[in-house]
Amino acid sequence: MTWYDSLLQQLADGLVLGSFYALVALGYTMVFGVIKLLNFAHGDLYMTGAFAGFGGLSLVSGVLGAGWLGIFVAMLLAMLAVGCLGVVIERIAYHPMLAAPRLSILITALAVSLVLQNAALSLTGGQYTAFRTDLGFGGLSLGNLFISYNQIVLVATAAVLMIALELFVSKTLYGRAMRAVAIDKDMCRMLGINVSAVIAITFFIGSGLAAAAGTMAGAYYGSIWYFMGFLIGLKAFTAAVIGGIGSITGAMLGGLILGLLESFGTHIPFIGSEWKDVFTFAILILVLVFKPTGLLGKSEVERM
Amino acid sequence: MANPTPVAPEGRPRGNLAQRLYAAFDSPGRRRALHLVLLAILIVTPWLSSQYVTVILTNALLYVVLCLGLNVVVGYAGLLDLGYAAFFAVGAYTIGILTQQFGFNFWAAIPFALLAAALAGVIIGGPTLRLRSDYLAIVTLGFGEIVRFTARNLEITGGASGLSHIPEPSLFGWYIDSSIDFYYVFAALAVLAYIASQRLFDSRLGRAWLYVRHDEDAAEAMGINRVAVKLAAYVIGAIFGAVGGIFFSVNLGAISPESFSFQQSVLILMAVVLGGMGKIPGVILGAFIVVLGPELLREFDTLRLLIFAVLLLLIMLFRPSGIWPEKRS
Amino acid sequence: MLLQLNQVSLSFAGNSVLDEVAFGVAAGRIQSLIGPNGAGKTSLFNVITGFYRPQRGEITFDGERLVKRKPHSVTRLGIARTFQNVRLFREMSVLENVMAGQHCRSRAGALAAVLRLPSQRAEERRIRETSLECLDFVGLADSQERLATNLAYGHQRRVEIARALATEPKLLLLDEPAAGLNGSEKEALVELIRRIRDERGIAVLLIEHDMSLVMSVSEHISVLDHGSLITEGTPQAVANDPRVIEAYLGQDDEELAL
Numbered sequence: 108m109t110w111y112d113s114l115l116q117q118l119a120d121g122l123v124l125g126s127f128y129a130l131v132a133l134g135y136t137m138v139f140g141v142i143k144l145l146n147f148a149h150g151d152l153y154m155t156g157a158f159a160g161f162g163g164l165s166l167v168s169g170v171l172g173a174g175w176l177g178i179f180v181a182m183l184l185a186m187l188a189v190g191c192l193g194v195v196i197e198r199i200a201y202h203p204m205l206a207a208p209r210l211s212i213l214i215t216a217l218a219v220s221l222v223l224q225n226a227a228l229s230l231t232g233g234q235y236t237a238f239r240t241d242l243g244f245g246g247l248s249l250g251n252l253f254i255s256y257n258q259i260v261l262v263a264t265a266a267v268l269m270i271a272l273e274l275f276v277s278k279t280l281y282g283r284a285m286r287a288v289a290i291d292k293d294m295c296r297m298l299g300i301n302v303s304a305v306i307a308i309t310f311f312i313g314s315g316l317a318a319a320a321g322t323m324a325g326a327y328y329g330s331i332w333y334f335m336g337f338l339i340g341l342k343a344f345t346a347a348v349i350g351g352i353g354s355i356t357g358a359m360l361g362g363l364i365l366g367l368l369e370s371f372g373t374h375i376p377f378i379g380s381e382w383k384d385v386f387t388f389a390i391l392i393l394v395l396v397f398k399p400t401g402l403l404g405k406s407e408v409e410r411m
Numbered sequence: 412m413a414n415p416t417p418v419a420p421e422g423r424p425r426g427n428l429a430q431r432l433y434a435a436f437d438s439p440g441r442r443r444a445l446h447l448v449l450l451a452i453l454i455v456t457p458w459l460s461s462q463y464v465t466v467i468l469t470n471a472l473l474y475v476v477l478c479l480g481l482n483v484v485v486g487y488a489g490l491l492d493l494g495y496a497a498f499f500a501v502g503a504y505t506i507g508i509l510t511q512q513f514g515f516n517f518w519a520a521i522p523f524a525l526l527a528a529a530l531a532g533v534i535i536g537g538p539t540l541r542l543r544s545d546y547l548a549i550v551t552l553g554f555g556e557i558v559r560f561t562a563r564n565l566e567i568t569g570g571a572s573g574l575s576h577i578p579e580p581s582l583f584g585w586y587i588d589s590s591i592d593f594y595y596v597f598a599a600l601a602v603l604a605y606i607a608s609q610r611l612f613d614s615r616l617g618r619a620w621l622y623v624r625h626d627e628d629a630a631e632a633m634g635i636n637r638v639a640v641k642l643a644a645y646v647i648g649a650i651f652g653a654v655g656g657i658f659f660s661v662n663l664g665a666i667s668p669e670s671f672s673f674q675q676s677v678l679i680l681m682a683v684v685l686g687g688m689g690k691i692p693g694v695i696l697g698a699f700i701v702v703l704g705p706e707l708l709r710e711f712d713t714l715r716l717l718i719f720a721v722l723l724l725l726i727m728l729f730r731p732s733g734i735w736p737e738k739r740s
Numbered sequence: 741m742l743l744q745l746n747q748v749s750l751s752f753a754g755n756s757v758l759d760e761v762a763f764g765v766a767a768g769r770i771q772s773l774i775g776p777n778g779a780g781k782t783s784l785f786n787v788i789t790g791f792y793r794p795q796r797g798e799i800t801f802d803g804e805r806l807v808k809r810k811p812h813s814v815t816r817l818g819i820a821r822t823f824q825n826v827r828l829f830r831e832m833s834v835l836e837n838v839m840a841g842q843h844c845r846s847r848a849g850a851l852a853a854v855l856r857l858p859s860q861r862a863e864e865r866r867i868r869e870t871s872l873e874c875l876d877f878v879g880l881a882d883s884q885e886r887l888a889t890n891l892a893y894g895h896q897r898r899v900e901i902a903r904a905l906a907t908e909p910k911l912l913l914l915d916e917p918a919a920g921l922n923g924s925e926k927e928a929l930v931e932l933i934r935r936i937r938d939e940r941g942i943a944v945l946l947i948e949h950d951m952s953l954v955m956s957v958s959e960h961i962s963v964l965d966h967g968s969l970i971t972e973g974t975p976q977a978v979a980n981d982p983r984v985i986e987a988y989l990g991q992d993d994e995e996l997a998l
Contacts (some may be wrong), residue, residue: 144545145545145546145548145549146443199495199728200724200727203728203730204727206730208489209488209545210485210491210544210688211731212726213491213544213545213548214491214680214684214723215724215727215728217677217680217723218492218720218723218724218727219724221677221716221720221723221724222610222717222720222721222724224718225713225719226715226718228713228715228716228717229713229714229716229717231711233713272446272574291675308571312640337673341549341556344549345553348546380558381560381563381564383563384555384560385557385560385564387563388553388554388556388557389557391549391553392539392550392553392554393551395539395542395544395546395549395550396538396539397545399542399543473919498931604829606854607854608857609851610854611850611853611854611955612854613853614842614844614848614849614850614852614860614864615846615848615853615863615864615867616849616850616853617853618839618840618843619835619843620774621832621836622832622840622843624828624831625829625831625832626827628791628811628823628827629823629827629828629829629840630840631791631810631811631812632791632811632815632820632821633812633815633820633840633841633843633844633903633907634812634815634816634841634843634844634845635812635840635843635844636810636812636813636908637812643849643850647850695950
């Protein structure tokens, strides 16, 4: 394999990984935008989405099969279910805490995360659940480079979802309201914008995107378990920070950058794949310390 | 003719049961008596209980040390630390490596372990304590994971299986090895941690943590260096954690990366929040709850953690100051 | 001059807030900073105390340069302040609030506290005594045990002044100390400000909108408008300056009630 084949292979792998990160990072960034909360439970919504997608697929696979069509429908069901779950979580757990000290709402978010995780643990007994699909292993061979059809479909689906989100945020009334709420909640209230509804929609979309990523990850990797949201939650947060938290384009960019960094980073001599996660967290800490606004984030008023 | 509102008779304690309890132990003499009674209970308990119970109580006392340490960070200084187990790990691994691989005497290795933890606290806290509180939480989480991954990947830490055969410490020819010996070691540590927490809380530094937690700007305007003060809390918390880790490693004689996972950090945090952040008796109660609770809930198996998680959520929603009552109404 | 500002300029996101402001506060003087709303008075306080960093200019205090110093280090040099909207530690006792001011005049660390060294205990006693003395100075020694938040508003303002005095300053900055006070409380405030200077030798710089209070207490007045210093001088000179009247035109009439 020549060096540029290997380069392209890692580019393809990084793109797949980056798509997952970007979809999950979007939820972090959107929620952070409207209520300035780091939603620790977001990674667990991804996990819940994987299980919902699994459930959805077993519902529809009798009629639609367990190929991409069935998975798509299961994914839509999972997005709907987890989106609603996200709204419920916001209403029950976060809404009453918005005026409380920061420490309280952060711990509440952590508690929600633990409830989701341990509920899944209790239901599955901590075992891996096989996510059976009829997806084949075919793909395109270009010289030594191999890209599976699954990878192509996955990246394309992620891209479609992100383009749809971008259009929603920039072109629709609710999208504009969302951006306005992110800037000044009180002003929005005075202008008659239903801030609660905007927050609810934000949670719905953010959670739905996480569920989409969860379902696709389940189908792609073939197994799911209760703890799968922890690491990706951390990494997606890293992606959101790299891109600039609060910025939707930034989250997409950050996800792709992180996916590529991991894909390439693990091939650097002396950084074996066992150091991959250390590498990611080191990036997170460095970005937070040296450029906390990320690539596309806006800085808050400078203060000392 | 204004009708005077009823006034509580002078001299009779008012308020609920907890406040009356606080009032009853307000005098130094009575408080000393209470301390002596508790100390006596602590001393005689292992003679009255089975070995199984002694081991569980030893574990609870370890958690008292860890929780009081995290309480300095979260309860006093108001910093959310999600990677506290990392300091516990630094203490345990430093002892494990120095005694087992370099032949250090246990007691000689202790200063190195404390120094390593303090250094880790400065390295991670120094650059990050200026950050927003939620960023700090995630950085500490990342740091906790880095420490665990590093322990799993290095040879000197024994990789995924960890270190075993860590020698038992001896003191003037007496080996600390039975479960009762270790019970007393941890009882002594818990008492020391309690005294240190109380004294810190009543000091200039303890007040500074509260000032910074309540209003950073006002505290700065009063001449308090908020970064330095937070760093002090972070490093002191790290040292408490390391002390726990040091004796944990020799108690078990073996350590592995999984003892220092994110779940461990969460469990310690849960104890602090359940009991009541910043309230020493509450935090001690919380430590006992998270250790003894799972023993009592043994038949529920995988539901145990779910029950704790739901409890934590309910506490945050309905009683964020924890189950221990406030001193002042 | 105890405090001297030279050509201090500050802007936020391209909007100029302070434009080449230059003035001084002499040691032991009671001086006022006045100007219409939005003139940049509080921003100037924030620049002096290190909360904002000016883009240009120099500030010296007692021979030390202040620009680039953090707020806590400015306080340590001897400048104390109060806030426009009272910022006490609400859930702590009045005495604990005042003790905050003594933090920068004491030094015991964690180890000394844990070991209860004699030096630490002596220092704790001194902190308590000094703080009580400051509280007594503003007339609130009786309220030391109460929670700050339970105090009447006028008393909270006095606690804030006591807390600032506990930092043992050479210069005290008061940001609208009379806001929300009634007539008799204002008179007591004037007396307190005079006593701070006369009995403790502390220079006072205050921002205030109540012109009769400003005129009665100040020995020197500086006038800020649109981020620039338009004039300064004795109360009589400033009151008769046409530029000052012009700056206040269009403002609420009560502020002009001299």
